[in-house]
Amino acid sequence: MYEKVINASYDPIFIADKDGYGIKMNEAYTRVTGITEDQLIGRHLKDVVKDGIISESVSLKVLKEKKQVTIIQHVNGKELLVTGNPIFDDKGNVSHIVTNLRNISALKSLEAELSRTKELANKYLQEIKIYQKKEDMISHEGVIANSRQMLNVINLVQKITPFNSTVLLLGESGVGKEVIANLIQKWSTRSNKPFIKVNCAAIPKELIESELFGYEKGAFTGADSRGRPGLFEQAHTGTIFLDEIGEMPLQLQGKLLRVLQEFEVTRIGGRRTIKIDVRVISATNKDLESLVKRGEFREDLYYRLNIIPIKIPPLRKRQEDIPLLANYFLDQANQKYHLNKQLTDDALLAMKAYAWPGNVREMQNLIERLVITTEADDITASHLPFSNQTAFVPQPIQKKMKEVLQDIEREMILKAISEYKTTRKAAEVLGISQSALVKKMQRLGI
Structure with missing residues (x-):
C-alpha cells in the first residue's frame, strides 16, 4: 500500500535511512x-555527491541538524527546490529522511515567459497608441494601409x-482602384x-458615345426630345473617373482624345x-502598352492618359x-449584421499565405460570407475555403x-x-x- 501511495505522488519523493543510504x-x-x-x-549519499550525481545531499544535512532542511540542488542541469523532513523513532532519533523535490527551472521558465508576455503586451499597447496617432495616415476614405x-x-x-493633371490608375482587378480615385477626389x-x-465596360458599345458626350434633341430614334448632356458635361468643374478604360471601343478613342486635348465636347447631332x-x-x-502594340488602343490616347501613372x-x-484589411471588413460585417x-x-496566418487572385474585393466578399455562415463566434483557418489548397503564384525569391x-x-x-x-x-x-x-517563441518574437 505504501509503495502504491508513493508512486501515485506527482511530486518526486526520495527516502534515506538513518545511516544516509538511499532506500x-x-x-x-x-x-x-x-x-x-x-x-x-x-548507495551512501556521500558517494552519490562525490560522483556528481547530485550537487548536495539534503538528507545528510537533516541527519546532522535533526530538523527540516530546504536547499537548492542541481541535478542533470536542472535547478531543484529540495526539502528533507526527518522521521523520529520512539527514542527521538532520526530513523528516516523523506525528501520532496520541486523543479524550479520550470517555474523560472514560466516566470520568464510571463515577463516576456508583459513586455510584449506593453510593446503592443505602445504600437496601438502609435497607430491611433497615425490613424489619419493609414485609414483614408476606406484605404487601409500599413505596407510600404x-x-x-x-x-x-x-x-x-x-494639381489637375490626368491620372491613370493601374492594377489587377479588385485592388481598390476606385477607392484610390475617391481619395484623389476627396x-x-x-x-x-x-x-x-463611368464604368466603360458596363455601358453597351452602341450607347457609350451618347452617355459620355450627350446628344441633341432628335439625334436618333428613341432619343429624349429635349436632348441630354453627357457625363463629361455633368462633371464640369469637377472630376470624371473612367474605370475600365481599356474596354473603350477603338472608334470612340479618337473622340475621347480630342476631349482630353481641347477640353470641349460636341453632342451627337450637334454642331x-x-x-x-x-x-x-x-x-x-x-x-x-500591349493593347497599343496590338493596335487595340490608340497610342496617342495612351500617352495622354498616362501623364501620372499610379x-x-x-x-x-x-x-x-x-x-x-481583414479586421476592417470583419468590423463592417459585424456592425451590419449585429x-x-x-x-x-x-x-489570419492562412490569409497571409493565400495569393488572393481577386485581391481586396475577394477578401471583403469572403469575410462577409464567413460572418453570415459560420456558426461559431471564432472564424478559424478551417472555415476558409482555401485553408488546405492555398493558391500558389510564382514569385521572385525575396x-x-x-x-x-x-x-x-x-x-x-x-x-499549436x-x-x-x-x-x-x-x-x-x-x-x-x-x-x-x-x-x-522568444527568438521569433511570439
Missing part, C-alpha cells in the same frame, strides 16, 4: 531528475491632389464639385462645341495589410531560406498554441521540449 524513490523522481534507482538506492507599397501610393496621391481642390464615375473644365482619372486592369500593388505583395465574430490567429524556415516555425507554433492553449501541450504536439518551445 526508496518513486517514479516521479526519475521523471523529473533523470536519475535511476541503481544510481541512488543502496501602399503608403508610397498614398504619399504619391498626396503630392498630386493639388483631397483635391475639387472635392466639393461633381464626381462622375456647337461646349467647353468643359474636368479633371480626368482613368483606371484599367489591362496592359495598355500602380496599385496586388494584395499578395503587401501582406502587412492583410490583417488590417454580430460579434472574430478571426483567430491561424485564420527571402533567404532562414527567414522562410522561421516563418514556417512561427506559423506552426501559433497554430491557438489550438492547445498551453506551451506544454503545444510542445508535445510539435515534438519538442517545453523549454525548447519557449526559447523558439
Whole structure:
C-alpha cells in the first residue's frame, strides 16, 4: 500500500535511512531528475555527491541538524527546490529522511515567459497608441494601409491632389482602384464639385458615345426630345473617373482624345462645341502598352492618359495589410449584421499565405460570407475555403531560406498554441521540449 501511495505522488519523493543510504524513490523522481534507482538506492549519499550525481545531499544535512532542511540542488542541469523532513523513532532519533523535490527551472521558465508576455503586451499597447496617432495616415476614405507599397501610393496621391493633371490608375482587378480615385477626389481642390464615375465596360458599345458626350434633341430614334448632356458635361468643374478604360471601343478613342486635348465636347447631332473644365482619372486592369502594340488602343490616347501613372500593388505583395484589411471588413460585417465574430490567429496566418487572385474585393466578399455562415463566434483557418489548397503564384525569391524556415516555425507554433492553449501541450504536439518551445517563441518574437 505504501509503495502504491508513493508512486501515485506527482511530486518526486526520495527516502534515506538513518545511516544516509538511499532506500526508496518513486517514479516521479526519475521523471523529473533523470536519475535511476541503481544510481541512488543502496548507495551512501556521500558517494552519490562525490560522483556528481547530485550537487548536495539534503538528507545528510537533516541527519546532522535533526530538523527540516530546504536547499537548492542541481541535478542533470536542472535547478531543484529540495526539502528533507526527518522521521523520529520512539527514542527521538532520526530513523528516516523523506525528501520532496520541486523543479524550479520550470517555474523560472514560466516566470520568464510571463515577463516576456508583459513586455510584449506593453510593446503592443505602445504600437496601438502609435497607430491611433497615425490613424489619419493609414485609414483614408476606406484605404487601409500599413505596407510600404501602399503608403508610397498614398504619399504619391498626396503630392498630386493639388494639381489637375490626368491620372491613370493601374492594377489587377479588385485592388481598390476606385477607392484610390475617391481619395484623389476627396483631397483635391475639387472635392466639393461633381464626381462622375463611368464604368466603360458596363455601358453597351452602341450607347457609350451618347452617355459620355450627350446628344441633341432628335439625334436618333428613341432619343429624349429635349436632348441630354453627357457625363463629361455633368462633371464640369469637377472630376470624371473612367474605370475600365481599356474596354473603350477603338472608334470612340479618337473622340475621347480630342476631349482630353481641347477640353470641349460636341453632342451627337450637334454642331456647337461646349467647353468643359474636368479633371480626368482613368483606371484599367489591362496592359495598355500591349493593347497599343496590338493596335487595340490608340497610342496617342495612351500617352495622354498616362501623364501620372499610379500602380496599385496586388494584395499578395503587401501582406502587412492583410490583417488590417481583414479586421476592417470583419468590423463592417459585424456592425451590419449585429454580430460579434472574430478571426483567430491561424485564420489570419492562412490569409497571409493565400495569393488572393481577386485581391481586396475577394477578401471583403469572403469575410462577409464567413460572418453570415459560420456558426461559431471564432472564424478559424478551417472555415476558409482555401485553408488546405492555398493558391500558389510564382514569385521572385525575396527571402533567404532562414527567414522562410522561421516563418514556417512561427506559423506552426501559433497554430499549436491557438489550438492547445498551453506551451506544454503545444510542445508535445510539435515534438519538442517545453523549454525548447519557449526559447523558439522568444527568438521569433511570439
